[in-house]
Amino acid sequence: xxxxxxxxxxxxxxxxxxxxxxxxxxxxxxxxxxxxxxxxxxxxxxxxxxxxxxxxxxxxxxxxxxxxxxxxxxxxxxxxxxxxxxxxxxxxxxxxxxxxxxxxxxxxxxxxxxxxxxxxxxxxxxxxxxxxxxxxxxxxxxxxxxxxxxxxxxxxxxxxxxxxxxxxxxxxxxxxxxxxxxxxxxxxxxxxxxxxxxxxxxxxxxxxxxxxxxxxxxxxxxxxxxxxxxxxxxxxxxxxxxxxxxxxxxxxxxxxxxxxxxxxxxxxxxxxxxxxxxxxxxxxxxxxxxxxxxxxxxxxxxxxxxxxxxxxxxxxxxxxxxxxxxxxxxxxxxxxxxxxxxxxxxxxxxxxxxxxxxxxxxxxxxxxxxxxxxxxxxxxxxxxxxxxxxxxxxxxxxxxxxxxxxxxxxxxxxxxxxxxxxxxxxxxxxxxxxxxxxxxxxxxxxxxxxxxxxxxxxxxxxxxxxxxxxxxxxxxxxxxxxxxxxxxxxxxxxxxxxxxxxxxxxxxxxxxxxxxxxxxxxxxxxxxxxxxxxxxxxxxxxxxxxxxxxxxxxxxxxxxxxxxxxxxxxxxxxxxxxxxxxxxxxxxxxxxxxxxxxxxxxxxxxxxxxxxxxxxxxxxxxxxxxxxxxxxxxxxxxxxxxxxxxxxxxxxxxxxxxxxxxxxxxxxxxxxxxxxxxxxxxxxxxxxxxxxxxxxxxxxxxxxxxxxxx
Numbered sequence: 001x002x003x004x005x006x007x008x009x010x011x012x013x014x015x016x017x018x019x020x021x022x023x024x025x026x027x028x029x030x031x032x033x034x035x036x037x038x039x040x041x042x043x044x045x046x047x048x049x050x051x052x053x054x055x056x057x058x059x060x061x062x063x064x065x066x067x068x069x070x071x072x073x074x075x076x077x078x079x080x081x082x083x084x085x086x087x088x089x090x091x092x093x094x095x096x097x098x099x100x101x102x103x104x105x106x107x108x109x110x111x112x113x114x115x116x117x118x119x120x121x122x123x124x125x126x127x128x129x130x131x132x133x134x135x136x137x138x139x140x141x142x143x144x145x146x147x148x149x150x151x152x153x154x155x156x157x158x159x160x161x162x163x164x165x166x167x168x169x170x171x172x173x174x175x176x177x178x179x180x181x182x183x184x185x186x187x188x189x190x191x192x193x194x195x196x197x198x199x200x201x202x203x204x205x206x207x208x209x210x211x212x213x214x215x216x217x218x219x220x221x222x223x224x225x226x227x228x229x230x231x232x233x234x235x236x237x238x239x240x241x242x243x244x245x246x247x248x249x250x251x252x253x254x255x256x257x258x259x260x261x262x263x264x265x266x267x268x269x270x271x272x273x274x275x276x277x278x279x280x281x282x283x284x285x286x287x288x289x290x291x292x293x294x295x296x297x298x299x300x301x302x303x304x305x306x307x308x309x310x311x312x313x314x315x316x317x318x319x320x321x322x323x324x325x326x327x328x329x330x331x332x333x334x335x336x337x338x339x340x341x342x343x344x345x346x347x348x349x350x351x352x353x354x355x356x357x358x359x360x361x362x363x364x365x366x367x368x369x370x371x372x373x374x375x376x377x378x379x380x381x382x383x384x385x386x387x388x389x390x391x392x393x394x395x396x397x398x399x400x401x402x403x404x405x406x407x408x409x410x411x412x413x414x415x416x417x418x419x420x421x422x423x424x425x426x427x428x429x430x431x432x433x434x435x436x437x438x439x440x441x442x443x444x445x446x447x448x449x450x451x452x453x454x455x456x457x458x459x460x461x462x463x464x465x466x467x468x469x470x471x472x473x474x475x476x477x478x479x480x481x482x483x484x485x486x487x488x489x490x491x492x493x494x495x496x497x498x499x500x501x502x503x504x505x506x507x508x509x510x511x512x513x514x515x516x517x518x519x520x521x522x523x524x525x526x527x528x529x530x531x532x533x534x535x536x537x538x539x540x541x542x543x544x545x546x547x548x549x550x551x552x553x554x555x556x557x558x559x560x561x562x563x564x565x566x567x568x569x570x571x572x573x574x575x576x577x578x579x580x581x582x583x584x585x586x587x588x589x590x591x592x593x594x595x596x597x598x599x600x601x602x603x604x605x606x607x608x609x610x611x612x613x614x615x616x617x618x619x620x621x622x623x624x625x626x627x628x629x630x631x632x633x634x635x636x637x638x639x640x641x642x643x644x645x646x647x648x649x650x651x652x653x654x655x656x657x658x659x660x661x662x663x664x665x666x667x668x669x670x671x672x673x674x675x676x677x678x679x680x681x682x683x684x685x686x687x688x689x690x691x692x693x694x695x696x697x698x699x700x701x702x703x704x705x706x707x708x709x710x
Contacts, residue, residue, distance in 0.1 A: 018420055022091045033233050039063065044517045053516045057196035060520040064234065064527060065210065068227050075223035080560040083220030083567070084151040084543060085417045090225055092424040096431020098225045099415045101232035101532035103130075103436055105181070106188025107593040109235060109529035112440070113508075114501020116447035120370035122391075123447070125398040127440045129597075132399070133406020134436065138429040141407055142416040144612045146425035147700045151417060152540070153410040153604065154548040160611045161619040162693060164553050169626045173603035174410045174544045176630070177596050179578060181411075182537040184592035186212070186575075186582035188530035191477075191502065192523050201477065202583045208527065209579045212534045213572065220567070224535045225418060231528035236438055238525025239505070243442055246449045246512040256445035263448045268371050270455045274494055275363040283486045283495035287360045294354040298347065305339070305346045312336040356498070365495050370451060390661035397666035398594075404672055405597025408604035410544075411536040450504055453511050454494070461492050469510035473503055481507075538578075542571035594665045595637060602629035602671025610679050612701070615694040621683030629675030636667040 043056060077083050090098065116123035150156045154174055158167030189208030194201045247256035250263065274280050297304035316332045340346035359366040368375065374395065376387025406412070419425045463485055473481040480500040483492065506526060509518040546567035551558050607626050610617040638644045639657035641664035662669060688694070
């Protein structure tokens, strides 16, 4: 990015300056793309000459973070317009790329294909919801928010709904949504950093945090924007190359989207064989026996725990008495130490173990058939029909929440404040959709290609000949990948592997047999995806606190320099807090992200849409609508999601708290309608907004109508 100036020349018209600015960007990012590809080629040659895997990982990590840091340093600013909205002169195509990177979070890059791998058809809800959400952004929000001209979403709420009440509620919701989302991104950063460097996960989280802070801390939206463009280029190249390679390896066709259908048919046929395989059935029977044994223990936890402890203690004593080999004695002592310390710990451990065993008593290691639309059977018995209806309802509910949540995420909507005009704001939504489409159109194919590889290459391989990537990933985190010879036949069966969706993309190059340099590149792409989204989210939180809370509500006379300084300090504090929470591994990436969507949908979407399209919407209607929508959504999650139930000490059965069988991930289906209803009812019962506010709303929707000067 050397030589790039983000300032227009004096004496040149805005149109000419923007054209020259865009031409310069084209040249710079063209060289940047070529340079990145050349860098990968050089590393590939170095690998063939003996450069170690660890060194390749460290080089990728340091080089990419240094690149982003360089952009951040060159883009540093204390100017309010540049810091908050990048000077409002980001060309539509580059804003589309920046939005694509902002959007391509760790969940999209790392988790999307993994979710499709594990859930098959059900995972398409994420693609349909997230992609469809941009249609709502283009139709209902982006152009109109740009016309209002504020810096942030709480800023818009304050201007539209006459004062600080709506602004303050908007600040709280923006912080809640963005913090939940950013924790997921920093978790992804820690995961990738650990894989690249071999550092402990907790350390990797804070190492990756440095790459996040260096951009958003120094230059705000300006630095984040140009860094996100660079990050998008890396992440899309990193995502596409291994998928194309895997497609060529399996079919000889370099267009994975084109062979998706034929490979899915092969996977479906292989699923039938695995379900009927006697060895797979043997593994399932062993898990069933384990589940039954754990169920028996749970009936009388104290007695079972005492028996386990006594048996483990006796084994240690017997081995020592028989002068057994040291390794055997140490293994027995380790087993004794692993016995739960008390009844409560035993109950928790055995319940979790039973749930894991139950999941693997089903065929295909507990995964549904990839092409099966919904669980159950619409033509089956009453239980099968109920399962089908619940599954379909959850699918549609999740699509709805993700669509509406996409259209209400504050860090995404902020991006459309950075364009030079309303027209370019609308165009940038189109470009955003295109750049996002490139990845989302590929993810389903990637999931099927990896599943084909696992089913046909990995299954049936002797344990001592399994690929090296299996052991390498098992060391990163057993929750992501663990394999054990359950039936002791020395041959790998599908039921003997527990795999987490978060490693599917990161492990694809190794699964495909590619050089390790490609694995490093994919990890760098995943890092770019997580960093880019984390940058935008942290900036959203810091801006909400510094601009909307401090400047707009506490000290309206604060200087520009003071506002920016406070934003930077708050950004640092929030980043450290999010990194700490992420280091605790509180929940999986996909749930955290999806929770953010439901909360954003319920908290913001009704107030934003009605604020733009209904001039009668009032301050108290918006305030109560945002609060009620958010509260009911959060309440439903807290009473039905296992991790949140533990956090809030909810002990009642989940079934007693579930409404119409909806999963907590789709809790927004209750919050959004409630939010609309409350805003409409309260608005009709309270005095109409001031005339100038109503005229402003009319003017934003119909620019030819000029508001009065009253």
